[in-house]
Amino acid sequence: MRQKLEKLLFQVQKPARYTGGEWNSVKKDWDAVKVRMAFAFPDVYEVGMSYLGLQILYHLVNQREDALMERTFAPWTDMEDLMRKEQVPLFTLESHRPVRDFDILAFTLQYEMTFTNILNMLNLAGLPLKSAHRDKNMPLVIAGGPCAFNPEPLADFIDLFVLGEGEEVLHELIDAYIEARDNNLSREQLLHKLAGIKGIYVPSFYEVEYHTGGKVKSVTPKYSGVPAVVNKRLLKDVNDAPFPTHPIVPSIEAVHDRVMLEVQRGCTRGCRFCQAGVLYRPVREKNPRTLLEQAKKIVANTGYNEISLTSLSTADYSGVRPLITALLDEHSSKGVNVSLPSLRVDAFSVDMAKEVQRVRRTTLTFAPEAGTQRLRDVINKGVTEENLLDAVTAAFGAGWHAIKLYFMIGLPTETYEDLDGIARLAKAVVRAGLSQGVSRRRLKVTVSASSFVPKSHTAFQWEPQDSLDELRNKQLYLKGKLKDKFIAFNYHDSRTSFLEAVLARGDRRLGPVLQRAFQLGCRFDSWDECFEYEKWLKAFDDVGLDPKWYAYQRYDYDDVLPWDHLNAGVSKRYLAREHKKAIKGQVTADCRSGRCPGCGLCPSLDVKPLLLGGEEYAQV
Amino acid sequence: MPKYKIMFAKTGMSRFISHLDLSRLFERAFRRAGLPMAFSKGFNPHPKMSIAAPLAVGIAGERELLEIELTEEINSGEIARRLNEKLPEGVKVLAVQRAGEQKKSLMALVERAAYRIECTAAESVDQQEIDQVIGSLLNCSSIIVQRKVKNKIKETDIRPGIWALEGRVDNGNIIIEAELSTGNKGTVRPEELIKELEKAGLPINCACCRIYRTGLYGDGGEGIKELWQA
Numbered sequence: 001m002r003q004k005l006e007k008l009l010f011q012v013q014k015p016a017r018y019t020g021g022e023w024n025s026v027k028k029d030w031d032a033v034k035v036r037m038a039f040a041f042p043d044v045y046e047v048g049m050s051y052l053g054l055q056i057l058y059h060l061v062n063q064r065e066d067a068l069m070e071r072t073f074a075p076w077t078d079m080e081d082l083m084r085k086e087q088v089p090l091f092t093l094e095s096h097r098p099v100r101d102f103d104i105l106a107f108t109l110q111y112e113m114t115f116t117n118i119l120n121m122l123n124l125a126g127l128p129l130k131s132a133h134r135d136k137n138m139p140l141v142i143a144g145g146p147c148a149f150n151p152e153p154l155a156d157f158i159d160l161f162v163l164g165e166g167e168e169v170l171h172e173l174i175d176a177y178i179e180a181r182d183n184n185l186s187r188e189q190l191l192h193k194l195a196g197i198k199g200i201y202v203p204s205f206y207e208v209e210y211h212t213g214g215k216v217k218s219v220t221p222k223y224s225g226v227p228a229v230v231n232k233r234l235l236k237d238v239n240d241a242p243f244p245t246h247p248i249v250p251s252i253e254a255v256h257d258r259v260m261l262e263v264q265r266g267c268t269r270g271c272r273f274c275q276a277g278v279l280y281r282p283v284r285e286k287n288p289r290t291l292l293e294q295a296k297k298i299v300a301n302t303g304y305n306e307i308s309l310t311s312l313s314t315a316d317y318s319g320v321r322p323l324i325t326a327l328l329d330e331h332s333s334k335g336v337n338v339s340l341p342s343l344r345v346d347a348f349s350v351d352m353a354k355e356v357q358r359v360r361r362t363t364l365t366f367a368p369e370a371g372t373q374r375l376r377d378v379i380n381k382g383v384t385e386e387n388l389l390d391a392v393t394a395a396f397g398a399g400w401h402a403i404k405l406y407f408m409i410g411l412p413t414e415t416y417e418d419l420d421g422i423a424r425l426a427k428a429v430v431r432a433g434l435s436q437g438v439s440r441r442r443l444k445v446t447v448s449a450s451s452f453v454p455k456s457h458t459a460f461q462w463e464p465q466d467s468l469d470e471l472r473n474k475q476l477y478l479k480g481k482l483k484d485k486f487i488a489f490n491y492h493d494s495r496t497s498f499l500e501a502v503l504a505r506g507d508r509r510l511g512p513v514l515q516r517a518f519q520l521g522c523r524f525d526s527w528d529e530c531f532e533y534e535k536w537l538k539a540f541d542d543v544g545l546d547p548k549w550y551a552y553q554r555y556d557y558d559d560v561l562p563w564d565h566l567n568a569g570v571s572k573r574y575l576a577r578e579h580k581k582a583i584k585g586q587v588t589a590d591c592r593s594g595r596c597p598g599c600g601l602c603p604s605l606d607v608k609p610l611l612l613g614g615e616e617y618a619q620v
Numbered sequence: 621m622p623k624y625k626i627m628f629a630k631t632g633m634s635r636f637i638s639h640l641d642l643s644r645l646f647e648r649a650f651r652r653a654g655l656p657m658a659f660s661k662g663f664n665p666h667p668k669m670s671i672a673a674p675l676a677v678g679i680a681g682e683r684e685l686l687e688i689e690l691t692e693e694i695n696s697g698e699i700a701r702r703l704n705e706k707l708p709e710g711v712k713v714l715a716v717q718r719a720g721e722q723k724k725s726l727m728a729l730v731e732r733a734a735y736r737i738e739c740t741a742a743e744s745v746d747q748q749e750i751d752q753v754i755g756s757l758l759n760c761s762s763i764i765v766q767r768k769v770k771n772k773i774k775e776t777d778i779r780p781g782i783w784a785l786e787g788r789v790d791n792g793n794i795i796i797e798a799e800l801s802t803g804n805k806g807t808v809r810p811e812e813l814i815k816e817l818e819k820a821g822l823p824i825n826c827a828c829c830r831i832y833r834t835g836l837y838g839d840g841g842e843g844i845k846e847l848w849q850a
Contacts, residue, residue, distance in 0.1 A: 006633075010678050010827070015636035021709035023648070249648060251634070251708065252641045303648030303706070334651060335659050335667065 001088070001096050008082045016252040017045035018079065020071075020093030023249040024301065026058070027094050028068040034178050035067040038092050038102040038139070042117035043110075043524070045073045049248070050256035052310060053108060053145065057166055059244035067174055070094035070102075074117040075124070077523065077530065083124060090124040099125040104177065105139040107158070109147030112503035113496060113526035115154060118143075119518040122157065129515060131159045131204060136187040140177065146279055148201075149232075150456040150563040153503050153510035155203035159187075160194055162201075163566060164232030164279075165265075167241055169199045195226050199233035201566060202226070208508055208562075214549060216507055219565045231567045236607055238265050238284045245297040249304070258306035258339070259298045263291060263323070267312035268592040268609065270599075271369070272380045272459035272582050273411065273452060276312055278570045281601050283592065284610040288319045292326055299331055306337045314340050315352070316592065318612040324355045341365070363446075364395050367406040370414075371421025377585045378413050380459075380578075385425065392429050396436035402444040403429060409474045409491075410452040410466035413583065419474060422447065423481035430486045440486075447482055448490045449475065451497035455504050456563040457570065459578035462555040465501040468494055495533045496526065501551040507562035510550075512543045571600035621658045621668075622693045623719040625726070626703075627848055630681040631832075634710025639674035645711065646671075646686060652706040655699060658689040672726035672836055672847060673733065673802055676809070679831045685847055687719060687726050715848075722840060726847055729838035730803040732783055735810045736832045737796040739824035745794065750787040753822045758785060765812045778816075781808035787822075794824055799837070 009015035030036065039057060041048030048054060054071070061069035070092035075083060082088070089098040099105060105125070107118055122129050127138055134141070143151065144162035151161045162169055173194060180190040195202040205226045209217040221228055235241050243262070250257065266283035267276070295307055307327055314320065327338050338355075368388050370376045376383060392403055407422050426447050433443045451471050454463045466474070471494035482489040503510065516539035524530035540547050555561060557576045564572070574597075581588060589595040591609060602608055630642065637645065647667050650657050659665035672685040696716040703713045757763065763779040781801030788795050796817065800808040810833075814826040840850030 007828075009636055014638075015677060016638070016641065019633040019636050021633050023645075023652075023706075023708040249708075251637050251645060253644065257644075300652065300654075303651035305647065305651070335657065335665055336651075 001091065001098070004086060004088055005091070005096055008079065008086060008088065011082060012078045013076065014045075014252060017073065017076065018093065019251070020096070022251045023303075024246045025071075025094060025248045026062045026068070028062060030068070030095060030097070033064075033066050033068045034181075035104065035174050036102045037061055037067060037069045037104040037106055037174075038072050038099050039069055040072050040099070040105055040107045040118075040121055042074050042107060042114040042121060043526070044076055045250070046252065046254045048073045049250040049254040051108065051110065052260045052262060053166070055244045055247040055260070056242070057106075057170060058248070059246070060167060060170060060242050061174070063242070064171075064174070066178065070097075072099055072121070074114075074121055074524070080120070080124065080523075089126045090121055100127055100139060102139050103181075104174075105141045107141070107143040107145075109143050109145040109151065109154075111526060112147055112153075112500045115503060115514055116518045116522045116525055118154065119157060119514060120523050123518070129518075130156050132156075134159070134187070136185075136190070140187070140190070142173070146275060147504075149275075149279055149566050149568055150504065150506070151201070151203070151566075152208075152508045152562045153506040153514055155508045156511035156515075158203070159191060160200055160202045162233070163199050163230055163568075165234045167235055169197060169233045172197050173200065192223070192225065198231060201230040203508075206565070210507075210509075215553075215555075216560045216562050218560060219562075229565050229567050231605060232279070232569060234569075234605065234607060235265075235284070237610060238262075239287050239290050243294055245294055246301045247298065249302045256308065257304070258308045259295065259302060259304045260310045261291060261295050261298070261307055262286070262311060263309050263314060263317045263320070264311045266609075268316065268590050269313060269382070270380050270578070270588055270590065270597060272378070272578055273369075273408065273455070275455040275458050278457045279568050280312060281569060281599070282607055282609040283316075285318055285612050287612070288323050288326070291323060292330070295327055296330065299334075299336055305335050306339055307331065308339045308341065310341060321352060321355070324352065328355065363402045363404055364400055365404040365406065366391060368425065369406065369408050370411060371407065371418045371423070371425055374585055375411060375414060375418045375421070377587050378582050379408075379411055380582065380587050382587055382590070385428070388425065389428055389432055393432045393436060396433045396438050401433070401438045401442040402446070403433070404446040404448065405429065407447065407449045408452045409449045409478070410471050410497075412452075412460055412463045413585075414466075414474075416474075416477065419478050420481065422449070422478060426482060426487050427484065430484065433486070443486050444488065445486055446488045446490065447478075449478060450492055451494050453497055453501045453504055456561065457568045457575070459575050459582055461505070461561065461575065462557065462559075462579060464552040464554045465498065467552065468498050471497065493528060493531065496531060498551055499525065499533075499536055499547065502547045505553070505562070506550055509545060513539050513545055516542050567604070569599075569601035569605045571604065574599045621689050621691055623687060623689050624696065624699060625717050625719040625848065626686045626688065626699070626713055627715045628681075628684050628686065628711060628713045630675065630684055630711050632680075632710035634708065635675075635680040636677055637711075638677050639671065642675075642711075643669065643671060645708070646688075649703055649706045649708075649711075650688070653699075653702040655694065655702060656691040658691050670725055670727050673730045675833060676811075679810070679833055681833045683714070683835045683846075683848065684833070685726055685836055717848075724840075726836075726838075728804065729840055729847060729850060730836050731801065731805060731839060731844060732799050732837040733802040733833050734784075734797070734799045734835040734837070736834050737798070737810055737814060737829050738832075739794045739796065739814070739822075739826075739829040741789070741792055741794050742823040742825060744792075745789060745823055747789060750789065750794065750822065753817060753820045754785050754787050757816060757820050758782070763816055765816070778808045778812055781806055782813065785813075787817075794822065797834075802836075803838070 143158045148161040264285040266280045268283045520535040657667040668689040700713045700716045762777045784799035786797045836847045838847045
């Protein structure tokens with residue numbers, strides 16, 4: 001296998017994507033463990049290696065004496081062609097063994113547009129695509145990650161989904177797998193056993209009925225012992241959670257090639273479009289002492305020159321400023337920098353701007369999301385124009401010359417006035433730069449506008465997406481408005497956002513569409529150079545489904561949604577209330593403020609927000 | 621601040637690591653090893669480290685060189701030992717020496733590189749035939765190859781860049797040893813040489829050759845010699 005592989009490596013771009021052997025990668029004795037897991041990331045190596053969840057689970061499984069985990073990624077198209085030609089099956093990077101030799105194959109679902117890659121990887125592994133066609137001599141195929149909260153389009157292909165945080169449930173799953181195998185259980189019997197574990201969803205154990213109009217009528221368990229609603233799993237405290245202090249250091253540059261220090265989990269803001277804000281609730285902050293210790297170990301064990309404070313809204317972390325100061329005091333003399341991912345504009349200040357640029361200056365990114373106060377209130381992004389201008393003025397004053405601004409277009413209730421607002425804000429930022437004396441040669445404001453995609457489990461889950469034409473018109477309108485030598489305007493192919501919307505709120509009938517799209521050659525759909533919209537349309541046509549029905553569907557509050565049986569903890573009643581408030585332009589307080597908005601998560605999952613100093617906010 | 625010259629090997633799967641990635645890999649290994657790198661000044665400080673000559677992806681290096689400035693004097697043997705504990709599979713430090721105070725960087729000094737190229741012989745061949753092919757190639761006053769430069773085809777004569785060329789048979793393989801120009805004054809790629817040898821009648825498949833760079837040469841003031849000693 002290795003020799004065959006080497007031959008291919010001379011013929012592909014970036015061969016180091018496939019070699020393994022990176023610093024801190026783990027090669028365990030195949031015969032010394034009971035369970036062998038392959039972690040599969042359905043995108044290229046550089047993207048997959050930027051995913052913290054991979055590092056966490058890799059570390060967690062490889063710490064067990066009785067189990068090992070290796071990695072596999074979607075081969076780029078050049079490699080795929082050669083693998084098919086030379087009959088090299090999908091393999092792992094650690095031992096270069098075929099993926100089909102493993103006991104468990106675990107996919108992560110980060111983004112809907114990777115779904116065809118999953119089918120392609122199953123096929124490259126030499127496995128039948130459909131769960132029903134695989135038996136106990138083949139790997140158990142599981143999946144987790146954000147898209148596992150509406151995994152219905154993948155229901156035919158994946159044996160089970162894990163909802164929520166994997167740290168505890170993965171151990172339970174491995175233990176149950178070992179026990180089942182010791183008792184020589186069939187695949188069906190194993191699945192029954194696993195369906196009894198909290199957080200595990202076995203799609204084949206549910207019957208889905210549809211109304212004549214196409215909406216879901218009911219989703220019901222077929223067997224007793226199978227829960228009617230599957231609740232997500234989560235850690236009550238993230239301080240003692242296993243965190244990888246020896247993360248793998250990729251040998252080729254990854255998208256995020258730095259220390260990823262997770263300062264907290266969850267976000268309290270409650271932006272109404274944001275799925276992650278719901279899926280990762282409640283907020284749980286890590287103790288700064290734990291973080292400093294972990295950072296020290298990770299820098300020593302990886303040699304990275306940058307520590308990124310990661311989480312959904314890092315600047316909200318209660319101890320963020322002292323943490324940055326302490327990290328820089330400790331590491332800056334070794335050329336190690338601290339960076340923050342995109343920032344909310346209200347939590348930023350001159351001080352923080354000055355702190356994070358002590359070693360190396362990176363681009364600052366702010367996410368106002370919408371161009372007017374009215375629309376920002378609709379989406380509950382409680383920041384003001386003044387917040388943004390104060391923040392960028394501070395940043396320019398502290399020496400930055402390039403600022404990135406993220407916006408969304410196509411949000412519910414949006415009008416062209418809101419688009420004008422985006423242009424006005426961008427120009428105000430340019431003026432702030434000039435008034436702070438940033439050189440005209442270096443001043444740059446990058447405006448990125450992504451298209452709104454309604455997602456399950458959010459206040460906007462009932463909303464239709466803007467039509468393709470409408471999104472295109474809005475993009476062109478903005479492009480015209482943003483013609484300015486200091487402004488660069490980026491936007492994505494709206495057709496990708498359209499398909500994302502179809503899959504994000506899709507049901508099981510989309511399984512055959514995915515399979516057809518894969519057969520027609522769709523892969524790497526999130527990569528412009530690979531995306532083939534016409535093939536997707538043909539796939540829908542061949543199966544006899546209309547993608548518009550899914551993307552443009554406006555659901556009623558009392559409709560059964562395809563994901564209603566998968567519970568992220570926030571009640572549907574609360575989401576409906578949030579939706580109504582959104583339409584009225586009313587904001588909801590941050591749950592950090594002490595005013596519980598009543599989302600229902602804490603009582604339903606028996607948890608509480610965990611803030612520094614042990615503060616907790618009780619239910620109102 | 622003290623400067624060090626490091627000789628290292630990049631073999632096995634690590635030969636697929638690109639030049640840029642290799643610099644990053646070394647920077648991280650130095651940091652893991654707790655060796656205090658000196659940094660450039662400015663907004664984006666980077667370590668004062670340079671690899672003598674980039675190596676194409678897929679070619680193994682047996683005696684590669686890099687230069688680095690540290691902020692304090694550290695025993696050469698200790699640098700080697702500490703680095704080797706922190707380098708990934710396939711990358712290994714062979715020797716470290718304190719560099720002199722010469723002004724020119726290794727990168728500026730490199731003029732030639734030695735290669736060993738192992739090819740599977742497509743048919744049996746003897747020493748005489750190999751010598752004949754090599755002799756006829758060396759007798760050419762010019763060897764024109766085509767290179768793609770920014771989407772344009774450019775013709776280049778590689779003959780002046782071939783300083784030594786020998787071949788032998790070993791266990792059914794043809795082993796080519798060559799010394800070729802590399803660096804600022806012009807470069808001959810080993811793949812180009814192999815292609816020409818194949819064209820001249822050597823029974824090899826140039827897509828299946830394993831290439832090793834075995835040394836780097838330059839003139840540090842006392843004529844061309846291995847840069848490690850220059």
